[in-house]
Amino acid sequence: MLIKILLIAAVLAVGATLIRGHGARRQALRRLGLILFAVLAVVSILEPDWLTWAAQKINVGRGADLLLYTLIVVFFSYVATRHVRDARTQDKITALARRVALIEAPPPRDPPGGGGVAAEERSAGERSASSGGDS
Amino acid sequence: MAAPEFDDLWVVVPVYNEAAVLRQVLDELTAVFGHICVVDDASTDGSRAIARGFAARGVRLVKHPVNLGQGAALQTGFAYVLADPLMARVVTFDSDGQHMVDDAVRLARRLADGFDVVLGSRFLGRRAVALGRAKRAVLRLAVAYTNFSVRLKLTDTHNGLRAMSRRAVAAMNLTQEGMAHATEILERIRSAHLSHAEEAVEIKYSEYSKAKGQSLLNSINVLVDLLVK
Known part of the structure; x- marks a missing residue:
């Protein structure tokens, strides 16, 4: 009996944590699946024979x-x-x-007038105007 | 130093832990080309410092904060050189010393014949130096499969030496971070209807590049990357 209580508590805890996660519309389907899972899990714990019954219905055996x-x-x-x-x-x-x-x-090219390399050495870690491009 | 002929050209060199050969590669490149973009893919072996030492000779260092893969490094280089309005051509050049600068020059000049992309091929014309039988077989297989999947007819599909027009570079937008980008580039050539040609190039298969190069097993990774997107 104790194991049943523990298992049900675990299933409910996992279900509750997962159902509170945020996301888009796809989340709704996952929540429905989770509720179904939780119900089946609880039923299986309380009534282990149900699982065997369902298995035999689809020719699985145990x-x-x-x-x-x-x-x-x-x-x-x-x-x-x-x-x-x-x-x-x-x-x-x-x-x-x-x-x-x-x-x-x-920057890809030294500005006209020279001194670009020295300037670039100094600005190695700071922002420059060359952040264009795609992506 | 750099020839004025190539003032509109950028060499994009993706680098990941190539400290042993990078100095020589950059030495040879800077003797001919004035604009080189080294994309360091978060190397841990001092490659970065070597590239920085070439700043006065036209080498621009772009540093990935974390390791992303060679495809991602190439795309970062493309994004960087596209920010230069004077850029008209790009040459991609591996950093492990397997390419010849003379070949790069020939590929770049060939663009003037009206091609968007000129691809280096080690199987066109002369034989590649000292290519092992197993490696050759795998490469042939890769070529056959890639030609089939991207519906092109090429003799070498996995060669890091290429020349591209600005239009071609803008069309790349590579999303394959790892090694499958070689195929992705060909895929873009087809989908963007880029005119292309192959040019025979020589590969220097040193002990170093053989040890560093893609292992046979890694070609399986490439295949899976392409099949399972």
Whole structure:
């Protein structure tokens, strides 16, 4: 009985933390999925036979197997979304770092009248007017 | 020093930990070209200080605050030289000493024939010096696959020596941070309808560049990068 209480508390805690995260419209779908997950999890804890019943309905056999298969699918979808998000984060870092690099760079050409190199040596770390370009 | 012929030309040199050969590379480049943009991809071996030492000879140092990859370094260089309104041509040149400055000059001059991009090829004409059999096979495979995927007909798809017109540089906008940018450049050539040609170049395969160069295993990374965007 104690394990059931612990498991239900854990599921509710995880669900509550995740549901409070902020994002766009896509978030709504994830929240629905989470609520469904939480309900199924609680039902499975209170009524473990339900899982076996559901498993047999789709010819899986044991409820534990169904749980494992679901877990595998969920894990891979997590890996996939994580990959996409990481790529997006990397793009942001690149844009940011490029901006910094261009802001800190010396101007491409010495201004007419000379003394450009010396000036550039001094301004190695400060802002210059050469931060143009795309990206 | 630098020839006035190339006052409208920028050499973009992406650098990541090449302290062992960078001085010689920049020595040779500055003897011919007056505008060189070294993009340091957060080197940790003193490459930065070497490049800074060439400031009086036309080398401009652009420093990535964190390591981003060679493709990102090239794109940063492109963004930098596009800020120079007098820039009309760009040559990309690897910093590991495998390219010849004479080849760069020939590629740059070839742009005058009306090409947007002139690509260096080690398989055109003369044979590359001391290219191992395994490496040659992998490169051939890369060439075949890349030609297929970007629908171009080239003899060498992964050569760091290229000459580009300003129009071509503006069309690049590379997003592949790592090593897949070579293919991405070709993809841009096709999608932006840039006129292009290949020019035979020699590659100096020293022990150093062989050790530094892309390993066979890394070509798998490149492939996956391109397939899974």
